[in-house]
Amino acid sequence: MTKIVTAPYDVAEHLRTPKEMALYLDACIAESDGDAAFIAKALGDIARAKGMSEVARDAGLSRESLYKALSGQRNPDFSTILAVTRALGVQLHAAPAA
Numbered sequence: 001m002t003k004i005v006t007a008p009y010d011v012a013e014h015l016r017t018p019k020e021m022a023l024y025l026d027a028c029i030a031e032s033d034g035d036a037a038f039i040a041k042a043l044g045d046i047a048r049a050k051g052m053s054e055v056a057r058d059a060g061l062s063r064e065s066l067y068k069a070l071s072g073q074r075n076p077d078f079s080t081i082l083a084v085t086r087a088l089g090v091q092l093h094a095a096p097a098a
Contacts, residue, residue, distance in 0.1 A: 044070030058087035
């Protein structure tokens with residue numbers, strides 16, 4: 001019998017372009033069912049792909065507080081979300097609910 005070996009999957013390793021990052025965030029927002037921590041975790045994935053230190057600096061936050069805010073363990077302030085999206089170069093959009 002062949003032994004199956006698995007490895008952890010890190011989506012941040014696959015987010016290379018701003019377009020891929022924006023599409024990933026859009027997909028996560030669509031699947032979040034209103035879970036702010038889920039969206040924060042998605043932003044954390046994108047921030048790790050771009051470089052957490054750079055994003056923290058551009059957002060005006062410490063790296064440690066950014067890791068905590070985007071861990072998926074808590075619901076960050078909306079002002080933090082706006083600062084991070086601005087630093088990431090992505091925009092949030094609204095559309096009528098289906």
